[in-house]
Amino acid sequence: MCYRTRLNAQLEEIEKSFDAYFEEKERYMPREEINGFSHSPYPVIVDESPGHIQFYNWGLIPFWAKDNKIQKATLNAKVETLNEKPSFRNAIKNRCLVIVDGFYEWQWLDPKGKEKQKYIIKPKDQDIFALAGIYSQWKNPETGSEMGTYSIVTTEANELMGEIHNNKKRMPIVLHKQDRKKWLTSEDYSAFAFPYETDLVADKC
DNA sequence: CCAGACGTTGTT
């Protein structure tokens, strides 16, 4: 799974890497570690507006939800079941790029996971990169306010990630730089499911 | 038939 990311790059570096611009520059804060369970606003690029970097909340809320309780369970969406799940199937055409410069995973050092080793993971050939995401617009019926929310799409772990995430063996879909646009625009996403291979590097931390 | 779920797998 993927519950924590890093986005510590300078704003200008992000804009350059994605050829897109922050609409609200003052909201961007570089951070060494972002906890998905905080559901805080996070920089993404959505298919409808590929030239802009916008702030969406991590944890997809389907349009029919009455409250945000579901968010704690929609940080990730399994690519294998995307089109079956009521929470996700309305959003499979709403593609976004989740901007990161690393993500964290914990390796279990014993059968019960009492001891864990933390790793930071990134592709060999990209310092700032995109995880495959899907998004939804949600209007809070209590307050009437609208917000964008997203999930990170996960797939079966590749060889390296299987050694690290050795209990659940899942990993986020890490897009090749040349596939960013394809993720945003292709209806059929099967080419991104396992074994979509990306050359990753993991460092202990 | 209707109430309740709808999701994934940390608490570092």
Next chain:
DNA sequence: GTCTGG
């Protein structure tokens, strides 16, 4: 909104 388990 739509599906399903009781």
Next chain:
DNA sequence: CCAGACGTTGTT
């Protein structure tokens, strides 16, 4: 992760 279930379906 741990608490709680773990089974079938008569009243002779």
Next chain:
DNA sequence: GTCTGG
């Protein structure tokens, strides 16, 4: 003892 629902 082992599985599962919360």
